[in-house]
Amino acid sequence: MSDENGKDVIFEVTEDHLNTGMRGIPVGTCRTSFVDPKKGVHYCGYPVGDLADMDPEDIIFLLYEKRLPNRQESQDFRHELTQRAERLPTGALRVLESLTPGSGHPMDWLSIGIQALGVAETTGDVRADGLNLIARTPELMATIFRLRGGRGAPDVASEPERGMVENFVHLLGAEVEADQMIRALRVFLVLHMDHGGGNLSTFTGKAVASGWASLYASMASAMNALSGPLHGRANQSCLEFVQRIGTDNEKEVEAFVRQELAARRPIYGFGHAVLRAEDPRAAAQFKLGEEICPDDNNFKVIKTLREVAPRVLGENPKISNPNANVDIASGTLLNAVGFHKPEYYTTFFGWARVAGISAQILDERNARGGRGTPIYRPKYIAADPTVRRLE
Numbered sequence: 001m002s003d004e005n006g007k008d009v010i011f012e013v014t015e016d017h018l019n020t021g022m023r024g025i026p027v028g029t030c031r032t033s034f035v036d037p038k039k040g041v042h043y044c045g046y047p048v049g050d051l052a053d054m055d056p057e058d059i060i061f062l063l064y065e066k067r068l069p070n071r072q073e074s075q076d077f078r079h080e081l082t083q084r085a086e087r088l089p090t091g092a093l094r095v096l097e098s099l100t101p102g103s104g105h106p107m108d109w110l111s112i113g114i115q116a117l118g119v120a121e122t123t124g125d126v127r128a129d130g131l132n133l134i135a136r137t138p139e140l141m142a143t144i145f146r147l148r149g150g151r152g153a154p155d156v157a158s159e160p161e162r163g164m165v166e167n168f169v170h171l172l173g174a175e176v177e178a179d180q181m182i183r184a185l186r187v188f189l190v191l192h193m194d195h196g197g198g199n200l201s202t203f204t205g206k207a208v209a210s211g212w213a214s215l216y217a218s219m220a221s222a223m224n225a226l227s228g229p230l231h232g233r234a235n236q237s238c239l240e241f242v243q244r245i246g247t248d249n250e251k252e253v254e255a256f257v258r259q260e261l262a263a264r265r266p267i268y269g270f271g272h273a274v275l276r277a278e279d280p281r282a283a284a285q286f287k288l289g290e291e292i293c294p295d296d297n298n299f300k301v302i303k304t305l306r307e308v309a310p311r312v313l314g315e316n317p318k319i320s321n322p323n324a325n326v327d328i329a330s331g332t333l334l335n336a337v338g339f340h341k342p343e344y345y346t347t348f349f350g351w352a353r354v355a356g357i358s359a360q361i362l363d364e365r366n367a368r369g370g371r372g373t374p375i376y377r378p379k380y381i382a383a384d385p386t387v388r389r390l391e
């Protein structure tokens with residue numbers, strides 16, 4: 001079908017689309033990834049499951065350059081990130097040190113940390129700012145974990161040449177099985193880096209960036225969007241909920257799910273705005289779980305939940321997708337490798353998304369021959385169109 005100007009009509013907006021959270025309405029193009037409702041997210045054409053075991057740094061290169069690096073490019077890119085990862089500017093560190101340990105939510109700290117980094121070192125070159133932020137995030141994350149936990153800033157020197165995840169674990173000073181932690185975090189980062197253009201945090205970051213706000217201000221806004229329990233914080237809520245279930249007995253798990261639904265609470269880790277099948281990122285994490293924590297109690301609970309919840313949620317025809325999403329298993333795996341505080345899990349999601357969101361902001365800035373995507377400004381229809389005048 002074509003409109004009066006001969007342009008293809010790809011979507012017709014009707015009254016039914018109003019007040020649906022813009023569900024399904026195309027608003028732009030995305031070069032980094034697309035989400036197939038049945039097959040899940042593809043990064044620059046590659047199904048995410050095929051990339052899960054690759055180096056996170058190579059996937060960042062992919063999202064920025066739209067192709068995988070060859071060996072030399074991979075080394076050069078890691079070197080570039082290492083060079084960009086100088087020590088956190090003292091001003092940004094002082095901002096974080098001024099917060100009371102244990103206060104607020106770790107996502108507040110991440111957003112404040114990103115904003116503080118922006119105060120210290122915004123260049124205005126979106127590519128440079130994006131890569132600088134990516135390079136600094138491992139140290140920012142470790143600093144947040146340590147300061148918020150009352151342990152002071154990292155007490156060993158940053159060694160970015162180890163790799164992003166490896167440096168984070170090194171800076172954390174983790175007295176844990178570092179190999180397992182590194183393995184789980186590398187997969188986590190790759191799986192969470194991008195999810196199309198319309199997910200709430202990415203959309204928010206791009207909307208803010210479209211008014212020419214800085215990369216750091218846009219990213220802090222994106223992190224605030226990610227912090228909601230229906231979006232990124234579902235990974236925290238999901239493990240808390242799995243720990244409340246505490247059994248892999250099928251009948252008891254089913255009773256728990258029904259009780260949550262009766263209390264009008266979401267079944268975290270299930271459902272999706274776009275996907276209409278189990279999320280391949282969930283499948284990839286179940287596979288990793290079989291490798292690193294097959295006997296873990298939480299892992300046994302989520303295996304049962306993966307079978308039971310879709311059946312129960314499927315009884316409600318209103319629910320578009322009763323299947324497991326990305327958040328079903330990530331908390332269980334993070335807990336199994338030594339991260340025992342669920343409130344930190346969304347910061348890992350945020351760390352990963354810095355890559356996809358910054359790459360998408362860069363693409364939008366480069367659009368239209370360098371003029372950039374115009375400022376976001378969708379239309380809202382007046383609920384009551386009557387014009388009134390004061391007498």
Ligand code: NMX
Binds near residue numbers: 327
């Ligand atoms: N548990 C309970 N109710 C649900 C669920 C669920 N898992 N999924 C959908 N519904 C409800 C939803 O709240 C809505 O109810 P109402 O009409 O009263 O507003 C109805 O079913 C229809 O919703 P859908 O069209 O299926 O889903 P929608 O696109 O609106 O929402 C989510 C998508 C992801 C917000 C929703 O599935 C949900 O709340 N899931 C649980 C939270 C979660 O795991 N979020 C993580 C999503 C992925 N991520 O990381 O961002």
Ligand code: MLT
Binds near residue numbers: 194195199200325
């Ligand atoms: C996800 O990773 O599943 C999201 O960011 C949510 C979405 O795509 O809407």
